[in-house]
Amino acid sequence: MDAEQLRENAHIMVDFIADYYKSIENFPVLSQVEPGYLRKLLPDSAPNQPESLQNVLDDVQAKILPGVTHWQSPNYFAYYPSNSSVAGFLGEMLSAGINMVGFSWITSPAATELEMIVLDWLGKLLKLPQDFLSTGQGGGVIQGTASEAVLVVLVAARDKVLRRLGKNALQKLVVYASDQTHSALQKACQIGGIHPENCKLLKTDSSTDYALSPDLLSKAISDDISLGLIPFFLCGTVGTTSSTAADPLLALGKITKSNGIWFHVDAAYAGSACICPEYRPYIDGVEEADSFNMNAHKWFLTNFDCSALWVKDRNALIQSLSTNPEFLKNKASQANDVVDYKDWQIPLGRRFRSLKLWMVLRLYGLENLQCYIRNHINLAKCFEGLVAADSRFEVVTPRIFSLVCFRLLPPDNSEDHGNSLNHDLLDAVNSTGKIFLSHTVLSGKYILRFAVGAPLTEERHVTAAWKVLQDETSALSRSL
Amino acid sequence: MDAEQLRENAHIMVDFIADYYKSIENFPVLSQVEPGYLRKLLPDSAPNQPESLQNVLDDVQAKILPGVTHWQSPNYFAYYPSNSSVAGFLGEMLSAGINMVGFSWITSPAATELEMIVLDWLGKLLKLPQDFLSTGQGGGVIQGTASEAVLVVLVAARDKVLRRLGKNALQKLVVYASDQTHSALQKACQIGGIHPENCKLLKTDSSTDYALSPDLLSKAISDDISLGLIPFFLCGTVGTTSSTAADPLLALGKITKSNGIWFHVDAAYAGSACICPEYRPYIDGVEEADSFNMNAHKWFLTNFDCSALWVKDRNALIQSLSTNPEFLKNKASQANDVVDYKDWQIPLGRRFRSLKLWMVLRLYGLENLQCYIRNHINLAKCFEGLVAADSRFEVVTPRIFSLVCFRLLPPDNSEDHGNSLNHDLLDAVNSTGKIFLSHTVLSGKYILRFAVGAPLTEERHVTAAWKVLQDETSALSRSL
Numbered sequence: 001m002d003a004e005q006l007r008e009n010a011h012i013m014v015d016f017i018a019d020y021y022k023s024i025e026n027f028p029v030l031s032q033v034e035p036g037y038l039r040k041l042l043p044d045s046a047p048n049q050p051e052s053l054q055n056v057l058d059d060v061q062a063k064i065l066p067g068v069t070h071w072q073s074p075n076y077f078a079y080y081p082s083n084s085s086v087a088g089f090l091g092e093m094l095s096a097g098i099n100m101v102g103f104s105w106i107t108s109p110a111a112t113e114l115e116m117i118v119l120d121w122l123g124k125l126l127k128l129p130q131d132f133l134s135t136g137q138g139g140g141v142i143q144g145t146a147s148e149a150v151l152v153v154l155v156a157a158r159d160k161v162l163r164r165l166g167k168n169a170l171q172k173l174v175v176y177a178s179d180q181t182h183s184a185l186q187k188a189c190q191i192g193g194i195h196p197e198n199c200k201l202l203k204t205d206s207s208t209d210y211a212l213s214p215d216l217l218s219k220a221i222s223d224d225i226s227l228g229l230i231p232f233f234l235c236g237t238v239g240t241t242s243s244t245a246a247d248p249l250l251a252l253g254k255i256t257k258s259n260g261i262w263f264h265v266d267a268a269y270a271g272s273a274c275i276c277p278e279y280r281p282y283i284d285g286v287e288e289a290d291s292f293n294m295n296a297h298k299w300f301l302t303n304f305d306c307s308a309l310w311v312k313d314r315n316a317l318i319q320s321l322s323t324n325p326e327f328l329k330n331k332a333s334q335a336n337d338v339v340d341y342k343d344w345q346i347p348l349g350r351r352f353r354s355l356k357l358w359m360v361l362r363l364y365g366l367e368n369l370q371c372y373i374r375n376h377i378n379l380a381k382c383f384e385g386l387v388a389a390d391s392r393f394e395v396v397t398p399r400i401f402s403l404v405c406f407r408l409l410p411p412d413n414s415e416d417h418g419n420s421l422n423h424d425l426l427d428a429v430n431s432t433g434k435i436f437l438s439h440t441v442l443s444g445k446y447i448l449r450f451a452v453g454a455p456l457t458e459e460r461h462v463t464a465a466w467k468v469l470q471d472e473t474s475a476l477s478r479s480l
Numbered sequence: 481m482d483a484e485q486l487r488e489n490a491h492i493m494v495d496f497i498a499d500y501y502k503s504i505e506n507f508p509v510l511s512q513v514e515p516g517y518l519r520k521l522l523p524d525s526a527p528n529q530p531e532s533l534q535n536v537l538d539d540v541q542a543k544i545l546p547g548v549t550h551w552q553s554p555n556y557f558a559y560y561p562s563n564s565s566v567a568g569f570l571g572e573m574l575s576a577g578i579n580m581v582g583f584s585w586i587t588s589p590a591a592t593e594l595e596m597i598v599l600d601w602l603g604k605l606l607k608l609p610q611d612f613l614s615t616g617q618g619g620g621v622i623q624g625t626a627s628e629a630v631l632v633v634l635v636a637a638r639d640k641v642l643r644r645l646g647k648n649a650l651q652k653l654v655v656y657a658s659d660q661t662h663s664a665l666q667k668a669c670q671i672g673g674i675h676p677e678n679c680k681l682l683k684t685d686s687s688t689d690y691a692l693s694p695d696l697l698s699k700a701i702s703d704d705i706s707l708g709l710i711p712f713f714l715c716g717t718v719g720t721t722s723s724t725a726a727d728p729l730l731a732l733g734k735i736t737k738s739n740g741i742w743f744h745v746d747a748a749y750a751g752s753a754c755i756c757p758e759y760r761p762y763i764d765g766v767e768e769a770d771s772f773n774m775n776a777h778k779w780f781l782t783n784f785d786c787s788a789l790w791v792k793d794r795n796a797l798i799q800s801l802s803t804n805p806e807f808l809k810n811k812a813s814q815a816n817d818v819v820d821y822k823d824w825q826i827p828l829g830r831r832f833r834s835l836k837l838w839m840v841l842r843l844y845g846l847e848n849l850q851c852y853i854r855n856h857i858n859l860a861k862c863f864e865g866l867v868a869a870d871s872r873f874e875v876v877t878p879r880i881f882s883l884v885c886f887r888l889l890p891p892d893n894s895e896d897h898g899n900s901l902n903h904d905l906l907d908a909v910n911s912t913g914k915i916f917l918s919h920t921v922l923s924g925k926y927i928l929r930f931a932v933g934a935p936l937t938e939e940r941h942v943t944a945a946w947k948v949l950q951d952e953t954s955a956l957s958r959s960l
Contacts (some may be wrong), residue, residue: 001552001935006566007498013570017577018487031589035817038593044843046601053570060574064835067590071580072481079587079807082829084579085487090493090533092576094540096783097497099564099662100551107559107770109511110547113518121526135626144624144697145827167675171647180823183803184828190824191635193673241807297829303576304831320670323663327929328921329561331907337515346671346826347625348664349562349777351784357622361526362536397804440807442960449807455481 004133009053013442017089020065021072024456027065028196038067069436074456077465078438080241080269080403081453085301087363088261092303101349105338106330108352115142115354117309121361123310125275126294129287132310132340136463139345140310141317142353146268147184149293149309150345154188154233156316157247157262160231163319174198174224175233178212178247180240198229205443211247212236218255220374233262236289238282239270242440242449243397246270246282253288263289268307272299272402273377276370282400290316294437299453301360301404306353310403318343372455376402379462380452386466392473396442402452407445408473419446421476428472435465489533496537500545501552504936507545508913509553518547549916554936558918558947560721560749560883561933563731565781567843571836572783579707581829585818586810588832592819595622595834601841603790606774609767612790614819620790621797621824626748627664629773629789630827634668634713636768637742641712643799651655654678654704657712658692658727660720662746676707685923689877690725713742716769719750720763722920722929723877723885726750726762733768743769748787752779753881754789756850762880766896770796773954779882779933781840781852786833798823843889852935856882859942860932866946872953876922882932887925888953899926903958908952915945 034226069338071082102111119140120133132138143149154175162169175194177185179201202220204210221231234256236247249265256263265286271294273279286292291311296302311317322343332338342348364372380402387393387406396405408425410418423446426439440447451460582591587787588959595798599620600613623629634655642649655674659663665666669679680700684690701711712734718725729745735744745766751774753759766772771791776782789796802823812818822828844852860882867873867886876885888905890898903926906919920927932942 001501001565003498003501005607006569007494009566009570010494010498010573011491013573014490016572018483018490019482020577021481021486030586030923033589035585035589035812035849036593038590039597042594042597045601045604046846048565048846050848053843056839061513064590064594067588068578068580068585069588071587072578079581082579082581086489089486089576089579090489092788093490093493093497096569096572096576097500098548098550098552099562099569099783100548101559101562101784105515106549107551108547108549109515110518113516113547114522114544117519119522124525132503145829147827147829151671151826158673159670168651169791170673175701179540183805183808184519187801187826187828190639191671193638193650241805257802303579304581305827305829318604321667323667325663325721327918328663329919332515346631346667347627347785348667349627349785351626359536362531363533366528368530394739429491438807439809440834451747467628 011328012053018150020280024070024073025075027070027073029070029075030430030436031067031069031435032433033067044099061113068171070276072454072456074454074458074461075435076454077450077452077467078436079370080298080451082297082304083301083453083455084303085360085455087359088301088303088356095352095355098352100352102352103342103348103350104330104340105332106327110343111352111354113357115341116140116339118354118358118361119308119310122357125366126271126283127280128292128310131312132292137314137338138310139314140308141341143334143345144305145307146266146293146295147187147456148183149307150184150264151188152317152321152345153262153264153291153311155192156320157233158192159320160316161230165230166458169230170386171195172228172230174200174229174231175235176200176202176220177235178202178237179205179239180204180210180242180245181235182241182268185235204245206397210240210254212247214248214251214255217252218322219430221255221259231259231261233264235264235266238265238267239401244270244400249283249285250288253285254461259302264291264293265289267292268293268295269298270401271295273373275366276373296357299373301364301369301455302357306357312378314344319474321345324443327422376452379457379459380404382459383450383452383462383466390470396445396447404450405442405447407447407449422446422448425472425476427469428476432468432472434468481525492533502551502777503919504550505555506555507550509550509555510910510913510916511547511549512913513547516700518543524900530735532840540959546557547705552907552934554934554938555915555943555945557930557932558916560778560931562777562784563781563933563935564783565840565935567839568781568783568836571839575735575897578832580832581700582832583822583830584808584810584820585812587841591832591834592821594838595821596620596819598834598838598841599788599790602788602837605846606751606763606771607760608790612772614868617790617794619794621786621821623787623789623825624785625787626662626746626773627667629787630664630715630746631668631671631743632797632801632825633742633744633771633791635672637713638672638801639800640796641710642740643709647742649710651675651706652710654680654709654711655715656680656682656697656700656711658682658684658717659713660684660690660722660725661717662721662748677842684725688878690720690723690922692727692732694731694735697732699736701739711741713744715744715746718747719881720746721923723752724880724883725803726880729763729765730768733765737768744771744773745769746773747891748775749778752855752883755846756853776882779853781844781849781935782837786837794824800826855931859937860884862939863930863932863942863946866943875900876927884930885922886930887927895925902926902928905952907954908956912952914948
């Protein structure tokens, strides 16, 4: 590590990355390589002698980038977005430059304290209740992903019950969510030792726009209690992965409260929109929740990874996740004067991730961030209008945020046919390399998902995408 | 995200970071701020309007850097190192620039395939047995930290047993390790629902240099079996956190094999040294293990985080950690043609971390990396010599790698006095801001740890550090 060598080489890398962004539309957005392509292009073992940066960058250009699916391309409409931005990128650089490991306060007080402050800032932008902020018994913490967020709160909730009822109650613990909940919950249950059959995913359908019905939840809870089971955790979702369904938090929260159930709200994608007053009502009722999560790395211009989790009772996390080995003891921690984030998460080590979120908030400011969200939602509205105007298609669920769920109608009204048709259309569209969409299944129907949210996407990309879909639809009809 | 704006601002950030490295010795290596210092310096909420990068960088300089503990300082000797390097930094930049989320092969084939290739490269440098490489049933994967590595293999091992014996066997499962094992194991047990009393940390002492005794392990296993318990997991460590003790892998592996126990080897710190033929014998016996872990982000010039985990049976991981929601289904995954790393780890999303490890291996090459390791070990030897030559001190355990465990001898042979004396010495030394050391306790004795491994550390820093220790010792003696 030599400062001047770093300066020289990092300037070269900056230009390489800036050039990548300039040319990003020249790549097929979904990589078109075949499995195993890279092994044929790279040697079998590491070199004995150093190679030049130019050699490596040539390989990145010729061998790596063709195998990249370009999440930053303006033609990326799959899954949910993963935003990169100038501010987020600068924050990543600075964090990698300082390269400290902030497990305890003492190992870099600024890392812990900036994280507390910045999550308070973001919590205020989201109008989270006061008791999620670090000034009380709660607080925010940056996790890597929503999967880790739900795992740590699940474990905290589990242990809270087990401390009361004894370890052997584990097999009776029941978790609830809608069947639209992200698979991260199921994975958290697997890791945390919850019986798979006790992870109850309650059925949703179009009558609630795929949101969880409070009545169904109430009934499930009382049925389970009468069977001697122990309901302990509900994961509500605002902005489900399939269709951005928003569970009714307030009604759900009343049920969890009266049953002593930990209520976690996963707003990984849609949370970002809630900085706009007109979308904030979707998380009304969050005051009833015990924990709330949104991914700043999805739709909030903060480079991956940065998943913001707030809890009302930080001690619940700490009681489950703390360890206190001698080699980490220090005056500040022993005096209980400080937060040691190692006890709020699975890993010990942690990066200085608050820097990038801080930079995003400061370099853009709230008003620009609101414009950014609204612009994407308007683009999604525009796409929705295009779909609605073409009688071959239907919009399947009401668009709430920036995702449009739609499908090609089967000409003969056969659902089986409709499913294979939409499957084939998706395949054809993604094979062009011009745009990248993904899919889901709702009530047995294969649905195409058009998620607007890449920072470079403009209206012309949305209309061009629609043209690709129309062209491929026509080609498909001709080939039938 | 505008390419030219990124270029302009990122060049500024490069210079900021290069200047930071140039001036890094001017900061107190251990931050000297008081708890809560930062909240007094920053506003209560995020700005409505954007601020300039210069404003933010001024704040980084004036408000953040004083609160940083400078892990990259050449005067950093605490815990274990966390290496930053030009290559590692460039890899982080590129990964943040591409900013893709590689959960499935399809979401960036290059990310999955480069990771498989680079972990095969590193596995070969470490002379890991063939069945840890991706060409067979095993393979490598980059986890965030050793904590996540041990958790995923613990869960895989747990579920392998529970699939055979039924879920209710959970409460009988027993984990073994020495009492020197990293606290990450205890945390993994907590998360994975292993009864705390069934996480058995077997006593070590100076008679084995704090390595786990195979006889003790054998006895513990047979005792537990006779009590109806089910031994299922051993965590062996090569290079413990307190004193770099190396458990005898071959002897331990024979015991685990004959008892059907999953054998995990944690070489988070010392694994890096095993690329040198003269240190490779410390992991002899790894062929008996089921999984092996080393942190490239510790002592291998790869910026945090990058923890390399290899397993012999990747299906064990996949069976425990896979989910297959509709919205992630795709042709390549369904055809089983590819690796989807989401099923080898806790989170769904993942960064393109193999880039930085690839760059480290290519831009430095094996021979330079070996020199790098040997240089640090020589510096530690030099420090050990200095301690040994001063009759006020003793070297407490044999130095194996780049960590020296030592202490100030109590003048009156009173151990209590010795402990408070060394505690005070550590406090005094760290309060100077000139160097940063940490401590441990071995057999009741408070020990100072001097871990060489920061990339910028040279012999002059080691001798200067010794001078600080001597000076503070003299000052302490005078004040008694």
